[in-house]
Amino acid sequence: MTEQSTFAPRSSTEADEEGLAFAPKFDAAGLVTCVATDAKTGDVLMVAHMNAEALRRTIESGEAWYFSRSRKSLWRKGESSGHVQRVLEMRVDCDQDAVWIKVEQQGPGACHTGRRSCFYRAVPLGKAGAATLQFRDADKTFDPGKVYDK
Amino acid sequence: MTEQSTFAPRSSTEADEEGLAFAPKFDAAGLVTCVATDAKTGDVLMVAHMNAEALRRTIESGEAWYFSRSRKSLWRKGESSGHVQRVLEMRVDCDQDAVWIKVEQQGPGACHTGRRSCFYRAVPLGKAGAATLQFRDADKTFDPGKVYDK
Numbered sequence: 321m322t323e324q325s326t327f328a329p330r331s332s333t334e335a336d337e338e339g340l341a342f343a344p345k346f347d348a349a350g351l352v353t354c355v356a357t358d359a360k361t362g363d364v365l366m367v368a369h370m371n372a373e374a375l376r377r378t379i380e381s382g383e384a385w386y387f388s389r390s391r392k393s394l395w396r397k398g399e400s401s402g403h404v405q406r407v408l409e410m411r412v413d414c415d416q417d418a419v420w421i422k423v424e425q426q427g428p429g430a431c432h433t434g435r436r437s438c439f440y441r442a443v444p445l446g447k448a449g450a451a452t453l454q455f456r457d458a459d460k461t462f463d464p465g466k467v468y469d470k
Numbered sequence: 471m472t473e474q475s476t477f478a479p480r481s482s483t484e485a486d487e488e489g490l491a492f493a494p495k496f497d498a499a500g501l502v503t504c505v506a507t508d509a510k511t512g513d514v515l516m517v518a519h520m521n522a523e524a525l526r527r528t529i530e531s532g533e534a535w536y537f538s539r540s541r542k543s544l545w546r547k548g549e550s551s552g553h554v555q556r557v558l559e560m561r562v563d564c565d566q567d568a569v570w571i572k573v574e575q576q577g578p579g580a581c582h583t584g585r586r587s588c589f590y591r592a593v594p595l596g597k598a599g600a601a602t603l604q605f606r607d608a609d610k611t612f613d614p615g616k617v618y619d620k
Contacts, residue, residue: 325599337583342593342601355505355514362512364505364561367568382595411514411589412603414581418517420589431564433487439561439570443492445532449475451492453562 326376337414344375345417351387352417356430358437359408359422363457365430366438370419382407384421401467403427428461432468436461476526487564494525495567501537502567506580508587509558509572513607515580516588520569532557534571551617553577578611582618586611 328341374385384405398404405423440458478491524535534555548554555573579586590608
């Protein structure tokens, strides 16, 4: 399969927003934003990026693939940790530059720091001045040292 | 207030990931990604961007401010539609380049197309070849022509 056969070309704003052609709006680096939420709890597990190949593989396999901007490489979620994400549903937003996947997270967590979600710190609201974060749902569910780089 | 007093400078990976200093990792355009979810349903309402000023104003006011990349301007969500987002909680992710806000969406919806969420189309999974979207929760909840550009 080539990307050409998976995705439609960009069209008019009206068609891209109201039509049923899947025409992702990849940015200058060839990426769309992907939000992965836990299908059971609704919690946001992570925000990452997909290039055309990662998006195509995710759609075809039903497992999340991403593109790592730091490593500049395609990345099957869970390939080293075993913490695969099974995708139950994928949605695309109005201008098609972001996708939302509802996933069944395999294993104890999605975050490379050893937590279920990457969003384990809260930013206090309603105050001016320096913001000090607060840990929230921040218990480690696995030891990243034992899971990665084996 | 200046941004300097709201945000800490970036530090080591260890400190940025495990510490309690709020040190957002703004991209080359000065933006972080923001995911807004409905605090009641957990649905993703929209994915947008915040610059330092939008982030600071959101924190101080408890209402969502964004930065529009297309209009290149700061934007108080709901300023023309009245569909303000009251922020109940803000979280930041491990490397601090994305924030997640749980919001109480005022009015009938968050999407400029007239729907509750921007994610009103599903991408079918498990198939190779051209993807055809399917409308999902796509009923219009308001008439954007009546709400915007007044």
